[in-house]
Amino acid sequence: MALAYEYQDDQVPPMARRTGDSASSLFRMGLTMAFAKDEEIYGQDEDADLIYRVLEGAVRTTRIMADGRRQIGDFYLPGDTFGFESGARHKFAAEAVRDSVVLVVKASALRAAGGDLERLGWEVTRRELERAQEHLLLLGRKTACERVASFLKGLADKSSGAHVVDLPMGRQDMADYLGLTIETVSRMLTQLQSNRIVSFCATRQFRVINPRGLARMADQAV
Amino acid sequence: MALAYEYQDDQVPPMARRTGDSASSLFRMGLTMAFAKDEEIYGQDEDADLIYRVLEGAVRTTRIMADGRRQIGDFYLPGDTFGFESGARHKFAAEAVRDSVVLVVKASALRAAGGDLERLGWEVTRRELERAQEHLLLLGRKTACERVASFLKGLADKSSGAHVVDLPMGRQDMADYLGLTIETVSRMLTQLQSNRIVSFCATRQFRVINPRGLARMADQAV
């Protein structure tokens, strides 16, 4: 079960301070909540009156079909904001990829604040839409290898500076994000490794050996 | 080449009057422009400072990869608003599916107007995001047959009331929206027809014979 407690300045995790954008002040209104691995943050078809920011851990949004097929909409890492992705009701559920801490604020409070804060909400939604559109191209027109390469490149770009990149999620989550099976993901990772594009030091840790090659595999898009 | 002319009250096409939502007043600021079939309305990587509403015809948003693979983001029919789908720059181009008339207004004007109009912009963006998320599930996890069924159902639902539904776009556009090839789309249409789910009276006109069956094929999603 999620642990919720009121926001205290001296309790704020380091990650919350590192976010340098104008949204930070907004979350002074919020609560921090802890979620265990695989715990639901909000459900499919729940009201969407809260917005969230990841402080620690990682979050995924998921949609399940009647027969169990699953599509992951996106992943959110520390500093990322989510919960804007729907209208009145969420179309995707949100779950903790692993033990995570999330800052929560009421969307209605944001709206009441008006002006700049509302514009911020729009901006966040726009960014979500852009990411979804990139995802559409990946799912609709890229090959398995290109999808995996795009995914690794995305993670590497995000944690720019770090030479070793962490994979917060398991292979099944990657597969459900990329529209593939776990076996195909595994095979493509092996292939990218034998091509000296990337190198895995652990199951969930890799380094980019050939950035050009990775970009070529991933960015067939113009 | 697109024909642009200033908006005059007595020139407004019937479709513009039929849109009953609060956005209509917004477009009093705009211009109407005519685009020929396949003409570009805006390009990939162009600035996104205009927003658009379809009055007549149909519009698609497209993304092209280096080797020519194409993904269609969405289709817009009379009454639909588009152009919000990106941040500073468009990630998808917009083109007329066939000869079309579009109402155009500057996004900056919308922002300057502030308040309600800005909230409207947010709402439109959210709707776009919802559609994109539905599209993600389709591309990531649905079979060819389910994709085509979902597509036909979407069109039929939109033109609810009409017994005969028009397909504004050709098979290639459908394929590039659904992440399939033109041949597969054609085969699935044939299959849906022999299963008495739908019936095509013309290449671009069909009627739903078995709505339950269509929903079952399309809505595997919960």
Add this chain to the structure above:
DNA sequence: CGCTTTATTGAGGGCGGTCAAAGAGCGTGG
């Protein structure tokens, strides 16, 4: 260390893609 979960690897099959050709729709001009 033993147990469970997760990841890799292999063999084989099927869905959808590719290539090719025939058919239908449609505007143009005789």
Add this chain to the structure above:
DNA sequence: CCACGCTCTTTGACCGCCCTCAATAAAGCG
């Protein structure tokens, strides 16, 4: 009105990428 030519669509035969099923290996965790 029909003949012609173009584009779009349908259909068929075959192929290949990715999925399925299965077994092994590795990693987490008490």
